[in-house]
Amino acid sequence: MARFEWKADLATGDEVVDSQHRQLIEFANRFLEAAQHGREKAILQNSFEMLERYTHEHFRDEERLFRKIGSRRLDDQRTQHAQMRNELKAIRSLWMSNFGFVNEVPRALEAWLETRLLPHFFEHDRRAFEDRRASPPPRK
Ligand SMILES: [Fe+2]
Numbered sequence: 242m243a244r245f246e247w248k249a250d251l252a253t254g255d256e257v258v259d260s261q262h263r264q265l266i267e268f269a270n271r272f273l274e275a276a277q278h279g280r281e282k283a284i285l286q287n288s289f290e291m292l293e294r295y296t297h298e299h300f301r302d303e304e305r306l307f308r309k310i311g312s313r314r315l316d317d318q319r320t321q322h323a324q325m326r327n328e329l330k331a332i333r334s335l336w337m338s339n340f341g342f343v344n345e346v347p348r349a350l351e352a353w354l355e356t357r358l359l360p361h362f363f364e365h366d367r368r369a370f371e372d373r374r375a376s377p378p379p380r381k
Pocket residue numbers: 258262299303362366
């Protein structure tokens with residue numbers, strides 16, 4: 242199973258957001274490694290919950306920040322974050338529907354990282370900060 246890496250081309254230029262993105266990738270890797278090593282279900286669930294909780298915190302912090310800097314992408318971000326929260330919840334629910342831990346959970350999470358979260362960092366989060374570079378809000 243591949244380890245996900247934060248790369249410089251994902252950088253938004255905002256220190257807090259970039260460090261949260263790194264932390265998200267780290268939580269995801271920890272879960273995937275635990276799954277790969279066949280850790281017990283309680284440990285895996287705990288690890289998945291940490292990832293999910295941190296994702297929610299990150300989305301909330303980002304939306305606050307985009308509001309503060311007056312990013313025109315705020316609505317787009319809110320919509321995308323809501324979709325991704327639902328997708329994570331759907332991945333978690335694979336547990337319930339399959340009587341315990343199944344390979345589908347790590348597989349679905351890997352696909353979600355590749356096709357949803359990392360592209361979101363790259364395309365949407367970076368773009369939301371372009372507005373700040375282009376037109377700084379007036380000082381109060
Ligand atoms: Fe983000």
